[in-house]
Structures are given as structure tokens and as C-alpha cells.
Amino acid sequence: MGTVARFEIGFTRYLSPEGAPASELPDLARDPAALLPLYRAMVLTRQFDLKAIAMQRTGQIGTFASALGQEAVGVGVATAMQADDVLVPSYRDHAAQFVRGVTMTESLLYWGGDERGSAFAAVPHDFGNCVPIGTQVGHAAGIAYALKLRRPGAVAVCLIGDGGTSNGGFYEGMNMAGAWQVPLVIVINNNQWAISMPRGKQTAAATLAQKAIAAGMPGEQVDGNDVIAVRQRVGEAIGHARAGGGPALVEAVTYRLGDHTTADDASRYRDEATVREAWRHEPIARLRSYLASLGAWDAAREEALVAECQQAVGDAVQAYLALPHPDVSAMFDCLYETLPDALAAQLDTARQYATQPGETDHG
Numbered sequence: 001m002g003t004v005a006r007f008e009i010g011f012t013r014y015l016s017p018e019g020a021p022a023s024e025l026p027d028l029a030r031d032p033a034a035l036l037p038l039y040r041a042m043v044l045t046r047q048f049d050l051k052a053i054a055m056q057r058t059g060q061i062g063t064f065a066s067a068l069g070q071e072a073v074g075v076g077v078a079t080a081m082q083a084d085d086v087l088v089p090s091y092r093d094h095a096a097q098f099v100r101g102v103t104m105t106e107s108l109l110y111w112g113g114d115e116r117g118s119a120f121a122a123v124p125h126d127f128g129n130c131v132p133i134g135t136q137v138g139h140a141a142g143i144a145y146a147l148k149l150r151r152p153g154a155v156a157v158c159l160i161g162d163g164g165t166s167n168g169g170f171y172e173g174m175n176m177a178g179a180w181q182v183p184l185v186i187v188i189n190n191n192q193w194a195i196s197m198p199r200g201k202q203t204a205a206a207t208l209a210q211k212a213i214a215a216g217m218p219g220e221q222v223d224g225n226d227v228i229a230v231r232q233r234v235g236e237a238i239g240h241a242r243a244g245g246g247p248a249l250v251e252a253v254t255y256r257l258g259d260h261t262t263a264d265d266a267s268r269y270r271d272e273a274t275v276r277e278a279w280r281h282e283p284i285a286r287l288r289s290y291l292a293s294l295g296a297w298d299a300a301r302e303e304a305l306v307a308e309c310q311q312a313v314g315d316a317v318q319a320y321l322a323l324p325h326p327d328v329s330a331m332f333d334c335l336y337e338t339l340p341d342a343l344a345a346q347l348d349t350a351r352q353y354a355t356q357p358g359e360t361d362h363g
């Protein structure tokens, strides 16, 4: 039998888990001034996560999907984008959203069930959190097609989980992007879990990156706990797409250190030793060690940064808690031009039980 196609999947890591150079470093890695904003963005996300979980536990938001351990994926991706690019996120992508300019108050509103949390003042062209697994890839392919026609030079960037790549929407969207050669970069956040389903049971494919090959686009893996690798390789893919080179896929390999959401208890389906081992690879300590080795970080700066981030999170929480409730009709507003009778009846019922406009009890 002859061979009609061959492919290889590359893997990029610049920093070892201990924060030491693991391969020849790109310019970005030699410039502490360029790395510090990435570090800050990861620390801010972790502080936000801690607070958001506490708020869910005390009834101040409805549910929450933490990005604990995956901060480098969102920060690496979003810092590789330009302002007029379009982010098409999943529901665990606040690390990327905060870099884009989504506020922590908006994120809390979203998780508090308030539609205003999806109207991003600073980036109205970015899409809201996508909860149906995989549908965002088709949206992103269409958005990228529109950008190609109307706003050449802009790129759509779509985030999806490992589990999402088992869904039909992922394959369909990716296929369209390949066929149309649109400026789309798909980043798989492979955190090893789809709720309680481990990566090994989701697919027999050796990598998730190789799924790109069937759609006619390049696919590669990066160490998703190495923010420099994510930023660098996603940046390359975005630059290529921006120049008219077509779509690409990057699989960022990381680990979900937290529960799936606040409605989950991961200790019921995974063992502590694996999670302990995964903590050795987490992205924040890795970059911190590297920055310290450059003489660009120390305990005093760490303490000051954490305090500054806690203050920013606290301010966002206060702004969230102080915001008067919208009218109860808000949850029906974005569905139909004219409400069908059945929903109009639901709205009437909802009005009977609603807190009044202007009340601020988030409890």
C-alpha cells in the first residue's frame, strides 16, 4: 500500500514545570517587562476564582466554573489577540475575558443570572459565554467568514474544552472553517476532564490537535501550563490567519485543578494523588519561578500584587452587590421579538414572585 497523506503533531514548551528554560526561548521570554502583565493577569484570575467560589457558597451568585490551574490558557490566548479580533468563548474563559476588557463585575452578573453580565461594555463585539458544548465553533466559523468579507485583517478566536471536541458542532464548525479558509483560530483547552469523564475515555485519538488534519488545517499541541508557549504559538496562528493564511487549531494541554463547577465534587471520581501531582505543573508558580530566576520577582512584589488583585476583586464584588436588580422581564427579553403566549404567562407568574426593581438582595 502506498501513502497518500502523512502528518505530525508538534508540541511546544519553553518553561519546565520548575520554571527553567526547556527549549530555546523566544524573545518574549527574555523580556520581564512583557511577562509581568501575563503574570498579573493569571494572579488576578486566581484571586477572582477564590472569591467567586466563596460567593457561590454564600448564595450571592448562582453557580461558577473555576479556571483554577488553567489560567495560562486564557491569558496566553487573549494577550495574543488584537482589540478588534473577536473572542468566542466557552463558559470557563474569564481569564481570557478579563484580558480582553470584560469586567469582573460583568462576570459576576453573568454567574448571578443577570443578562447584563453578557453585555460587555469594553468589548461588545466579543461573544458571550457559550454553555452548549461545541456550538460556538460553528458560530466562530461564521463570524470568521464575516470578518473575511467585511473586516479583513481581523481574526476570530474560539475556545473549546477537550470534551467539546467529541461533539458534532466542533467537527462541523472546523470543517466549514477549513473549506472556506477563514481567519479562525480554535484553541482547545484540554484540561483532561469533561465533568467526570476523563480525556482517555472521550476519544481514541492520540491527540486532540490531530482532529484539525481532517478539516484541512494545521493542528499542534502546546504546554497549556506554560503561558509563554500558549502566547507564542497561538500568536503565530493568529498572525498567520490575519495575513490570509487560513484557520488553525492549537491544543493547550493543562489540568482542571478544581471541581467542574460549584455543582460538582471531583473527589468522587478522581484520586487525590493525581491532583497533587498536577499541582506541580500549575502555571502561576512556573512563571513566578522563572521571573525570580531573572531577578524580576520576589516575595515582597508577590505580596503587593496579591493585595492589589484582592482589592480589585473586592471592588468588583461591591459594584456587583450594589447594582439594582433589573426588571424580572429581563430574562425573557433576549428570546423573542414578541413573547409567545406560554412565555407571556410565565412572565406574569414570575412578576408575582420577583423582587422589585431596585432591590439589591443578591442572597
Ligand SMILES: Cc1ncc(C[n+]2csc(CCOP(=O)(O)OP(=O)(O)O)c2C)c(N)n1
Binding pocket: 092, 131, 132, 133, 134, 160, 161, 162, 163, 164, 165, 191, 193, 194, 195, 256, 260
Ligand atoms: C450540547 C451539550 N451537551 C451536554 C452538556 C452538559 N455539559 C456541560 S459541561 C460538559 C463537559 C464539557 O467538558 P469540556 O468540553 O472538556 O469543558 P470543561 O468543562 O472541562 O471546561 C457537559 C457534557 C452541554 N452543556 N451541552
Ligand SMILES: [Mg+2]
Binding pocket: 161, 162, 163, 189, 190, 191, 192, 193, 194, 195
Ligand atoms: Mg475539559
